[in-house]
Structure formats: structure tokens, C-alpha cells
Amino acid sequence: MLDQYKQQRPYLVALDSIIFGFDGESLKILLVKRGVEEKTWSLMGGWLQPDESLGQAASRILFELTGLTNVYLEQLHAFGEPNRDPIVRTVSVAYFSLVKIADYDSKISGDFQAHWFSIYDLPPLLFDHGDMVDLAIKRLRYKAAQHPIGFELLNEKFTIPQLKKLYDAIYNTEFDKRNFSRKILSTNLLIKLPEKQKGFSRRGAFFYTVDTEKYHHVADSFLNFIPS
Amino acid sequence: MLDQYKQQRPYLVALDSIIFGFDGESLKILLVKRGVEEKTWSLMGGWLQPDESLGQAASRILFELTGLTNVYLEQLHAFGEPNRDPIVRTVSVAYFSLVKIADYDSKISGDFQAHWFSIYDLPPLLFDHGDMVDLAIKRLRYKAAQHPIGFELLNEKFTIPQLKKLYDAIYNTEFDKRNFSRKILSTNLLIKLPEKQKGFSRRGAFFYTVDTEKYHHVADSFLNFIPS
């Protein structure tokens, strides 16, 4: 190995994931109580292994703790304050993830205590995980305003009122349902299904599904997605 | 140290900066030829030291190589493919920086060969630095569309035509000067100075300067900043 490399100090590299879910009413984050600090809630996290990329590591850790695969996962920010982990200096790369809460299997996390918390009512968090969450919420709002990523938090089939509730929850406001549905439908990203949702309202709302073809194709070209 | 930590492998952590500058005509990036790979152009980079945060390290490295302080520096993305550096596994956190090209002192980089390249005419780059640059350009476009960060690339005093040329260069297009100046001035972020630029055109264009007070205040609240 070259001198230039030998002189350098290595550091532990961790991955932490902010996992967003939506239960139909409010926007939630999945937190766990784990190892070192059993008394404090923290994000789901783990260590980078020698044979994997950062994204692969985040994805693996998410799978190990939740059983979920094929979820929306995006790098958020690297955190590296010298003392962010008081035991050993660790650089943590935070990811944020959007999951379909119904697909999450709570048995998987096994020895961990895991719980979904409303983003408006979070407990104190380990290390700088609170900063990570704050940034993730900001990023979600920023991003969801311009790209229709909200679908990632809903089931395959969903209704317009459900989607509106999700956006209401993300922005902690109430959008106008007429403008909302007009704007959403004008993207032409939704396919109306013949079935209606039963049981929730008397009339029942039509189910829609995402035109995944178009969705992935245009995913990068959106601006100004929030309705009034 | 706890077992959980001991079992983990540490990695080298590097910082690499994509440094944007604008010479009045085209948008440029500062590249160097350095140590290991003397034949290949690369981004300015260095190693994370034990006592500094990621941002501090990026800032220090930028200073050491360019003499610049107080520049716009923003974290871009962490890159961690297992073999991105074929010699030793290294995680690199990329930053992007906007500097006033006139302030850059080429003598500082000393033993390094350093050169400004047009973003539309870049040489092959070391490791995954090409990916970093691509992402940085994308981010600059995305960001400059919504936040008036363009000022960071110009001198204290600048003219509207200069600012338009900068935006033309960023987006590789030509904006309409009437719409451009209307939109820029409508932000109320510019203060018109009594002096005119001499020597470039016969008539001379008025200088403006940024109302830094307002600028920093509203920096986070901009959307839809690109004129037609």
C-alpha cells in the first residue's frame, strides 16, 4: 500500500435509515431500541461491510430488520461530527426510505423493540438521529412537492382521498380536494380501476394504481407537484 | 470499547470537492493532477482527520489547495462502491462548492497542476470522479432553479447581463433578457449601485450587489427561480 494511504486513520462507517410509513391517518417513522443504548429510541442502522456499497448496505440492513425489499431508498446525508458517537468515531450515512406500512412484518425485527411514531410526536433519539429525522422530513416535503413519490407509501391500489390524506399528513395542512384530484389526475400517472373501496365510506371511492411505466419514466422531470 | 464496535472494519474516509467557477463566459470546474495518479485529472480531495467534521474537512482541503475561505460549500453525496479506489477501500463524501473565480489564487496549489475546465469539455477523471461531477452539475441546475445561488459565483458587484450569462451557462441555453431581468429584480434581492461597468460595452451596464441580509433570510424559501 502506498504511503499516502498508510498514514491515514480509518473510521467506522454506519448506515442509518429514516423509514417513513403512512397508516391512512398520519405519517410515521419506524424506530427501534437497540444494543448499546437500550433505553433510547434510535433509527434502524448497521455497519458497512467490506463487500457492499453504501446503498447495498442500507438496503440489506432494512431487509434484516423489517423483511422489506424493493422499497424506495434514497441517500440523505452523511453525518460525521467527531463525537457524534461518543464511543468510537463513526461516520454515518443516512438514508431515507418510503415503505408500504402494510407490508412491514413486525415479527422480523425479533430481539429489537420496534415502533411506528407519528412524525409530530417523536421521542428523544440516540446521538444525532434527531437531526437526521429533521432533515429527512424536510427532504420528504421538498421532494414530494416536485416528484410524485407519495405513491411509494401507499398500497398498490389506493384511492384519491387516501392520497390526499397522505399529502395532508406530509405537509401538516389540508389541501382542497377538488384542486388536489385535478392536479393529481392531470399527471396521467394514475390508472382508474373498476373496483371501489368498500367499508370505509358508504359510497366507496374508486381505486387507482400507478402507471409504473410512465412513473419511472418521468420521475425526474417533475416540478411543482403540490396542489393548493 | 464494546464488542459490537470491535468486530467492525473501519474504512478510510475522503472528501472530494467539485469546485464551480464562472469566468464571464462559461461554467468551469477546477481539476488537479495529484499524487497517486499523476497522469489523470481529478477533483480536489483529501482525507478526513480525527478532529474535524466532514464539512470542516472539506472546507480545510479547499483552503489548502485554493486559498479560498468563506465559500459556498454543500454536501453532495457519499460515494462508497467497494472498489471505487482500487488501492484501499475508501468512502468519499463529495461536496460541491461555488467560488468567485477572480478570488482564486493559482499559486496556492503549489506542487499540484490545477486547471479550470469548461463543464462541457471535461477530460477523463480519476476513479468515480466523473460520476461526482455529473451529479454535481445536475444538483447545481436543480438548485439554481429554485434558489438564487448563482450570486455565489460572481463578484461582489455584477451586472444583470453577467448574471444572465451565468444562468445561460448553467443551463446551456439562452434566457430571454427581458423576462430574466424582470424575474431577478422581482426577488428584491439585488441592490442597484450608482456605478456602471466600463470597458465591456459602450453604454455600460449598472452594477448590482446582493442584499445579503435578505438573501440569507430567504435562501430556503425559493421555488421556481428559472426565468423562461
Added chain:
DNA sequence: ACAAAAGTGTTCTAGTTACACCCATGA
């Protein structure tokens, strides 16, 4: 007086907002 860049105004269009009533259905 002319060349070269600076500066400025208007019309048209498209998108956003605000707002209220009828519909379908199960109980």
C-alpha cells in the same frame, strides 16, 4: 452617424386558487 450592448412594456396563455353543490350508498 453608426455599431453594440443595455434597458424596458405589453399581450397572450396556462396554471393556480377559491369556492359549493349533487351523488351514491349503507344503515
Added chain:
DNA sequence: TCATGGGTGTAACTAGAACACTTTTGT
């Protein structure tokens, strides 16, 4: 039949796009 949530239309306003002529001044 009535209560509940689902679904839709229109008018006013605002922002963006397209477009051309006049002004200043050094040579």
C-alpha cells in the same frame, strides 16, 4: 330518508412565455 364521504365545474387571478423597439455611448 338521512348521514357520510365521494366526486365534479367555473370564474377570478397570477405567473410565465413570447416578442421588438428605444437608449446610451465610444469610436
